[in-house]
Amino acid sequence: MKEEQIxxxxxxxxxxxxxxxxxxxxxxxxxxxxxxxxxxxxxxxAQKNKVKVPKKTALxxxxxxxLHYGHLAVAEYVIAHIEIYEFLFVLSPHNPHKxxxxxxxxxxxxxxLKKEVAKFNKTLKQTPHSTSRRCVKxxxxxxxxxxxxxxxxxxxxxxLGRREPNREFLLVVGADSFASMEKWxxxxxxxxxxxxxxxxxxxxxxxxxxxxxxAIYLADAPLNNISSTQIREGLSLCTRL
Numbered sequence: 001m002k003e004e005q006i007x008x009x010x011x012x013x014x015x016x017x018x019x020x021x022x023x024x025x026x027x028x029x030x031x032x033x034x035x036x037x038x039x040x041x042x043x044x045x046a047q048k049n050k051v052k053v054p055k056k057t058a059l060x061x062x063x064x065x066x067l068h069y070g071h072l073a074v075a076e077y078v079i080a081h082i083e084i085y086e087f088l089f090v091l092s093p094h095n096p097h098k099x100x101x102x103x104x105x106x107x108x109x110x111x112x113l114k115k116e117v118a119k120f121n122k123t124l125k126q127t128p129h130s131t132s133r134r135c136v137k138x139x140x141x142x143x144x145x146x147x148x149x150x151x152x153x154x155x156x157x158x159x160l161g162r163r164e165p166n167r168e169f170l171l172v173v174g175a176d177s178f179a180s181m182e183k184w185x186x187x188x189x190x191x192x193x194x195x196x197x198x199x200x201x202x203x204x205x206x207x208x209x210x211x212x213x214x215a216i217y218l219a220d221a222p223l224n225n226i227s228s229t230q231i232r233e234g235l236s237l238c239t240r241l
Contacts, residue, residue: 052166055085058197059141059160060172061153063092065103067116070224074199076124077221078172079136082197086137089117092144092151106145114140152185157194170195170216175204178215191215 058078064071067089079087091113093106103109121138144151147159157169171194173181178198181187196215198206202223210217 054166054168056083056168056170057086057088057164058082058084058170058172059088059090059157061090061092061156063094063103064089064109064113066109067113072120073222073224074172074174075120075138077199077218078197079124079138081218081221082170082216084136084170086139088139088141089113090141090143090156094149094151110140110142110145150185154184154186154190154193157190168195170197172197172199174199175201175206178206178209179204 060071060075060078062071071089075087075089078084091106091110094103104112117138117140124136124138141160143160143163144156147156153171157171160169161167171190173196175198178196181191181196184190191213196213198210198215198217200218200221200223207217207219209215
């Protein structure tokens with residue numbers, strides 16, 4: 001990483017000036033710290049050689065048919081309690097566990113998802129909370145639209161890593177999904193290679209499995225068992241009425 005360099009002091013004043021002339025060029029922050037006597041030259045050398053920490057992106061996969069407040073509650077809790085740079089809703093064009101007849105077309109779901117996430121993002125920035133939370137980027141990813149079928153989560157994560165090599169990707173799942181992740185395509189490898197954030201679901205006890213794989217369990221998160229199916233059935237009922 002390039003650092004800002006300060007020029008040589010052309011008119012040193014007193015002992016401080018003579019000391020700085022004999023030192024290698026430092027960044028402004030390092031120089032200020034050295035002035036205060038809180039950073040040794042050894043520490044400064046270590047700082048110059050430190051590796052850039054990858055930015056963390058939380059990924060929330062789903063059909064989002066439609067996106068509802070249960071999904072948004074998960075996103076809001078993760079953003080508030082996990083230190084991340086970005087939160088992405090990753091739209092799956094077709095979930096192999098769901099009937100195609102139940103799904104709106106992928107394009108319609110993508111358009112609706114982008115619209116609702118834009119509203120959510122605006123609300124999030126206007127709600128009083130910490131500065132770090134306001135700075136989290138919230139968006140939509142349609143990466144799976146360009147991937148061949150069958151679309152497996154592990155393959156999608158690998159492609160994201162190829163496109164964004166300086167990112168660390170975290171997978172957000174509900175406890176119900178986490179309970180069966182070992183049965184997913186190369187599930188063991190997926191659990192070992194990527195950090196998983198697990199949102200609690202009523203009736204699912206997964207703390208032991210979380211410890212086994214080093215997953216983050218959001219034990220204090222409020223339970224919310226609303227489903228897209230319930231939302232669709234409610235909308236259908238309203239239409240009939």
